[in-house]
Amino acid sequence: MIGPAMQLLRLVGIALLQAVFSAANHWDYLIPANWPVSYPLCGGRQQSPVNVEPEQAFKYGPAVRLDSLATYVDATESKVKNTGHTLQVEGFFGFLTFQGEDYYVLHIDLHFPSEHAIDGVLHPGELQVVHQKSGSSAFDDLLVISLLFTEGGENPLLKQLGLPIGAPPAGLSSTVSGSVNLKQTLGAALQGSFYHYEGSLTTPPCTESVEWFILKQTHEVSAEQISTFYNLFGGFLSNNRPIQELKGRVVLQDSFFGCHESQHWHVSAVTTWDYLLPQCWDALYPVCGGPKQSPIDIKTDQLSGVAGNQRLIVLQSTPLLEIQKEGLEVRNIGHGLQVDGAFGALVLDDIMYEAVQFNLHFPSEHSIDGEFRAGELHVVHRLVGGSAEDLAVVAVFFDLGPAHNTFLQRLGLPSGAPEQAGGSMPIAGSLDLRSELEAAVAGNFYHYEGSLTAPPCTDSVKWFVMETSLRVSAEQVAAFMQKYSASVTTNSRPLQLRNGRPVVMGKISVAGEVTVNERCPTRAQDGERTWTYELPQCWHEDFPMCGGRSQSPININTKGRLAAEGSFKLEFELQYRASAGRSVQRTARGFQVDGPDFGSLDVGGARYDVLDFHVQCPSEHAVDGKKMACEMQVVHQKDGSTGLDDLLVLSILYEIGEESAFLQRIDAGRLSSVGQVAGITGSIDLQAELGAFIGSSDFFRYDGSLTTPPCSETVSWYILSKRLTLSQDQVQAVSGPSPGAYHRPL
Known part of the structure; x- marks a missing residue:
């Protein structure tokens, strides 16, 4: 039993320790419930640590092995520092690749007892490997791998850090003996199961920017190492934050949310992607995340060079190509309507591209000066004698008009086109694509080099966006969006960044044109921040919260x-x-x-x-x-x-x-x-x-x-x-x- 004198001594010791910690770091572990007073984020809705209930952990999709994502290296000159709150190890330990981004190790921290609990039970200790996404700063974009300790034999890594002998006192640091390779150190634990959830730092400012990975397999730590750690910090005060509420968050096992989740949704029998999460296409089709993607917004005051007066040479027929006008059919390809065939040729600098298909998009994919149109038709051409990736696309806009478009009527709009993915409808009579589009393709055009606007997003496409538009009725647009564009009512990819690519008018080549620097341009004007729907993926540049972790819609x-x-x-x-x-x-x-x-x-x-x-x-x-x-x-x-x-x-x-x-x-x-x-x-x-x-x-x-x-x-x-x-x-x-x-x- 502790006597009054010992109790008083203990209280005095805690008070002195609190004063030291507060002076140096402005917070302590004495009353963590008070952290939100000085650090409001500590009262947030996605705080850490949490209690993990393995029976409730959700297995989402195929299992992931963290060791396959890790590129850890030997750290030969690492330092261990006593921060007053913990022992922290710094050095170059390598990185882990998460959802296509590299997260480099910042430091390793120790907590006794553990911060996270499993089925309501804390472990004797916890090691946290803190990573940060390359290019990020402050407390943004963090990832922590957590290893729990059970009491047993001496832990080799902790011995290197000075436990039980050699660890530095508060405010000092020392060199870690030998090299540290996290992949070898974590060993089988990194290869095994893990729990994942989204949370926060477990210390002020409690920033909610952390992807947590708690390894299921534990490592041993000796009783002497545990007691030595406590003695470094007064012998009586733990450095673990109390468990926080999940507040509706889901804990996953051996998987994580993100763009890969869209791969598990049922799309249709004829396609492996849809327009629900187009920002995730690059998870399956890496080129979709490249720098030359389409569509783009065409700024008429940012065209490269002087406008030309060239016109597209569209051949209705040629001795080199067989033209198909009859026996065509319109197909529902699972995310729109498409017609395949041989429709003629496009000649660019004496090089011939054969028209092999056309498809429809409502609303338009490209925009002009930030304005979208009711719809857009793409005529896809392939280089004669070239590869399947040598493409040219002629884009024709549709604007709303009072009457049905007779060309689209022949394709089954507003009625008749196949409503089921994989279905088809014969096109009656002869179809002359050149004469149907003559009013538009005979006029001026914008030209740039980009990609297909749907997976696989091949980025070797010459785009010719016609200035003159055709007309379409509201009923035809409505029918397409309601019946023929699968689950999302539209089949238009969001605008992509121009990334310095030149856009010209009235010229069939961009060679030698001056590039325009555009990389998520800021819209701040005279201190005021403005926004449009032109590039919502860039909102975070002027409005950082738009890049947050709890964004809507979902x-x-x-x-x-x-x-x-x-x-x-x-x-x-x-x-x-x-x-x-x-x-x-x-x-x-x-x-x-x-x-x-x-x-x-x-x-x-x-x-x-x-x-x-x-x-x-x-x-x-x-x-x-x-x-x-x-x-x-x-x-x-x-x-x-x-x-x-x-x-x-x-x-x-x-x-x-x-x-x-x-x-x-x-x-x-x-x-x-x-x-x-x-x-x-x-x-x-x-x-x-x-x-x-x-x-x-x-x-x-x-x-x-x-x-x-x-x-x-x-x-x-x-x-x-x-x-x-x-x-x-x-x-x-x-x-x-x-x-x-x-x-x-x-």
Whole structure:
């Protein structure tokens, strides 16, 4: 039993140690629950360490072996330092490759007892190998491999670090005896199973930027080594942070989330990819991540050189090539419509390219000065006598018009084309592609060198984007997006970075043209940060949070181990009411109606007031890999909060069906340009319009972000499982002239 004198001595010792630690490092392990006072991130939603329950760990896809990702080397001049909190080892230990990026070892830390727990039980100790992605700084993009210790024999690595003899006292460092090779040191543990989750640093500032990998196999450490470590830090104070709540996070076993997860979704019987996560194509098709990708935005004020006056030479027939005009068929290739055949030739500097197929994209893939068009047709040509990768593509835009396009009618739009992937439809009569596209291909064009806009993203394509467009009816566009573009309503790849490539006008060659430097250009002007949907992958340059770890929108799984569960409804939480004098405003992605006075939603004992609601088509979120026709988002904010803090968004998904009387009354179709505003007749009563529907629906909930800059990760998302309907005409009214073009990718 400890006597009063010993207790007093112990308290004095802790107080002195706290003073030393606080003076040197401004925090300590005495009361880690107080860390959020000085370090707000320590009170975040993705904190570490956590308790791992192996029975609940989710095995996602094929098992991964970490040793196959590690490129560790012998560190011969490493140093061990006593930081006042731990022993930390620095040196050049090599790197680990994670999701295509190299993460270099920064340092190795020791914690006694362990920080992470397995089935609620802490281990005697834990070694953490801290990595950082190449090119990152501060506390961004970290990866930690954690090795747990059990008590047993002496640990060779810890002996090298000075345990039990030779470790430096607080504030000093010493040279590690011998070399350290982490691949050899971690050995079989690195080759075996692991648990993975996304979390934070376990010390202030508790930055939530860490990919954690906890090795399942343990190593031994002797009782003497353990006691020596404790003695270095006063003999009575551990350096492990208490366990933090998972708060809905999933712990994986032998796998990790990321772009590879899209490989496990069922796409269709005829394709191995889709447009749901195009940013992940390079996981299967590495060229898709290259520097010469298409499509791009063509800036008419950033063209290279002086415009030329050349025109494309399109041959209807030639003695060298057989032309096929009859017996053609349109095929549903799983992500659009395509026609294969022999359609003539394109002559570039006396070099002949034969037209072998054409395909359709709605909305357009390329944009001009940031403006997308209703659709785009690609005529793909292959170099005669060349390889399959020597390609030239002529792109023709479609703009909305009052009547059906007769050429597209022959391809089965708005009706007749095969709706099932792998299906086909004969094209009646003779098809002369040159005469069908004459109005466009006879005119001026933009030219640059890029890639195919779909996997395998071959980057040896000469692009000719025609300036003159053709017309297409809204009904034809709607039919394509609803029936023929698989699960995501659009089949357009997001814009890619130009990366300095020259773009010319009226010239069939870019040789010798001056390049334009463009690498995620900043849009900051006079201290103000602006943004567009042109390159959402670049938002993080001006709005760093857009590169965060809890971003929205996402795909919601309703099946399997990751399926959402629960039956709580919002029926008794709604306090919506009527509000008069409201206006509707056209936005780039749809329309928006601002509050206040729409009422509130009570959740968890707090009141959330409606700020606004907006609708965009197609939906931003996807369910089981499928996007819906449209999505309404009712934005709330917690009573008393300001700025972008404490937001709650109630999301309602729409599918094609009966006309929505609510949307019809708002009548967004009368607004033709972004920013245009019109009054709404009468009052808007969200309770009368949506209350019963919301109250009767289950919902999915997750913590995420705004889907537009600044992408603040302060949003609790509630996505209703039931769906409302709207007519195809209403989809067109919401979307405007370029349906589906303006949205953030998943």
